Amino acid sequence: MRIGELSKRTGVAVPTIKYYLREGMLPPGERTSPNQARYDETHIHRLRLVRALIDVGGLPVAKVKEVLTTVDSPSGDIEKLLGTVQRAVFPALPTSAEVEMQAAAEQEVHALLDELGWYCRDNHPALSVLATVLVSAQTLGHSGFLDTVRRYATISEQIGVADLDYIADKRGVDGMLESVVVGTILGDTALIALRRLAQVAESAKRYPDRRRPDPA
Template sequence: MLSAFDKYTIHPGMSSGGSTVRIGELSKRTGVAVPTIKYYLREGMLPPGELTSPNQARYDETHVHRLRLVRALIDVGGLPVATVKEVLTSVDSPSDDIEKLLGTVQHALFPGPPPSSAATQAAAEDEVRALIGELGWYCRDNHPAVSALATVLVSARALGHSEFLDTVRRYVTVAEQIGVVDLDYIVDRLGVDGMVESVVVGTVLGDTALIALRRLAQVSESAKRFPDRRRPAAPA
């Protein structure tokens, strides 16, 4: 039985050498059902195995690795299959252009803005661009994060939270530090293939990690501010 850690451990640069296995063993090693593996093969999310007969194929460590990556993006990253397919296209198209890689992955991850007044959305996007300019950050005007952050502001104001932009400004220092950590993780990977995958892993799984850490920090800060409201520890 695979542990949660083993199931999603990513090993960039794994070679295709070594022993090969049939699809049933591939399923056992990765915890992915055979019908699901066949679906990934049909959709091009998993490369074909080595044919040993018209109806049989064998698979190697690269297939084990790819399956773990796919399941990590779906199960841990929470991405729909269609988005995973887009992201994998980046993984399979090596490039040393970090900005392009980040842009490709981020465009796949950001949903389109929900329906709202075009004028209201445009005004909020102008506010976001002004903030970016004020901070001295580099970002293309059409980056999906601009629209996503503007949508947040529009939604907050519709709920009566007109001051939420002040909170966003307080996030800036933390966000800058996260950007440094993310890029350190990416450039430290050896080789273009490892770098490409680290963009995907660092961005998708990093998002989930940050959400979890935020929740933990909120609980901890709440306990500090309201010690009298802390729940008593459960009996051993």
């Protein structure tokens, strides 16, 4: 198919497709002439993946490029890709946190992991992110938030099992690599949505008299 048909089938504008081609986010098509190329179903699939990461996952283009570069690497290293994807979705750490408070919070995170029996590299970005969350909660007067985080951790164990089951269920390295991206980035968005829905449902159970009637 020509680029115009590729645009129609994916809903992605031709200039955007050309931009993705220039940036290496979309593999080049088969050249049929100096100014023409032919594209196939693999290009449709990649475009849908790119748009899902940007539109649903909320990743900036630079992060998407980083993730896709790892996906396209010949090593097929699932752990490396998982680390790349996780770094892509973590927010930048604030620079205003007190060094001593951050260090103390990181010790609390390590203690929590020991409590749970979880293995994690000392330099994993999630450790610093979680510690920063605890520091922020503490500065707001919510030092007891760590107890809630412990409850989150218990639930998250099953989420981790589900995530790795999803990856293992895919055939071939390519399928596993893409499932890391989809399961992590789109999975994060799905979990946020489910959390909001669960909050609404639990609120309705606890405060039934405050439920608003559905509009007629």
